[in-house]
Amino acid sequence: MLSPTAVSPVVVRHVNPASLAPAPARQTAARCSACAMRHLCMPQGLASDDVPKLEALICSVRKVRRGEALYRAGDHFDNLYAVRSGSLKTLIVHRxxxxxxxxxxxxxxxxxxxGIATDIHAFSAVALEDSSIxxxxxxxxxxxxxxxxxxxxRLHRLMGDQLNREASQMMVLGSLSAEERVANFLLDVSERNWQRGYSxxxxxxxxxxxxxxxxxxITLETVSRILSRFQKRNLIDAQGKLIRIVDIEGLRAL
Known part of the structure; x- marks a missing residue:
């Protein structure tokens, strides 16, 4: 706690209006060899001589604030991106x-x-939290x-992974009940967190x-109702955005 002090006289200084302008998004150089996610991003078996080439290729690490778009649907495609920290959602806006x-x-x-097929991004990517890209x-x-x-x-595998994920999502939407969809989603996020060394x-x-x-x-109300049902059945404990899976085998059995 700060102790009480005498009030200092106010000094008025001239402020340059330009200094009040928002600072540009900070961009820094990337070092793949020092990244905690290198086991997911970097190709397996990449020769040590090729690592500097990959690091030189990454032109920057861009900070994207929560709610900010990394790119929008309709933007010209120039770059691929890798999430270094944080998380983003991709979305499309209907008419x-x-x-x-x-x-x-x-x-x-x-x-x-x-964006590869047409040189135009088909989706938007928006940060769910402050992230680095x-x-x-x-x-x-x-x-x-x-x-x-x-x-x-590695590039071919990334494309294949995206095709597989899209096909899996079509199966979820087309053949699973609402309860099964929510359980499948929680298990998917759980598995992906484990792959990153998290709980x-x-x-x-x-x-x-x-x-x-x-x-x-499904609707927002249905999601909330199912999560409450899972909590009552002691499958999960949900406190706001914090999810704790209590019975993972029970979720898998749904």
């Missing part, structure tokens, strides 16, 4: 203005693949892939209940 959540990206995962110019990445087979394999049983779910409903094709 009537409704948002449809299409994905949740966590640390170590790629963003921007939706590695920027990889796509043209330079293609050139590196021609030189390094492991980088080419699989307790995590902060940065998505809102409304976003979950949009992603799972």
């Amino acid at each position: 009537d203005g409704r948002e449809q959540i299409t994905g949740l990206q966590l640390a170590g995962e790629a963003l921007g693949l939706d 590695c920027t990889l110019p796509y043209t330079a990445l293609k050139n590196l892939c021609r030189e390094t087979v492991t980088m080419q394999d 699989h049983a307790e995590f902060h779910l940065r998505m809102s209940r409304e976003d979950m409903g949009s992603y799972l094709g």
Whole structure:
């Protein structure tokens, strides 16, 4: 606690209006070898001589504040991105203005693949929390892939992973009940957190209940009702965004 002191005289200084302008988004150089998510991002078997090439390719680490868009649907495609820390959601806006959540990206995962086909981003990517993003110019990445087979394999795997995730999401929406969808989503986030070295049983779910409903094709009220039901059955303990899985086998059995 600060102790009481005498009031100092007020000194008025001239302030340059330009100094009041918002500071630009901070961008720093990236070092893959020092990144906690390198086991998820970097290609397996990448030669030590090729690591500096990959680090040189990443032009910056961009800070994206919660609620800020990394890119918007319709933006020109120039870069792929990797989530260094934090999390983002991808979404598309329907003609009537409704948002449809299409994905949740966590640390170590790629963003921007939706722009490769047409050179235009099909989706928007918005930060769910303050996040840091590695920027990889796509043209330079293609050139590196021609030189390094492991980088080419990694890019192909990223594309394959996205196809598999989209197919899995179609199956969830098309064949599972609302309760099964919520359970499947919680188990998916649990598994992805475990892959990152975090607890699989307790995590902060940065998505809102409304976003979950949009992603799972159910209403906000249904999401809230199912989470309350899971809590009463002692499958989970939900305190706001903090989710603790109490009975993981019970969730899997749904």
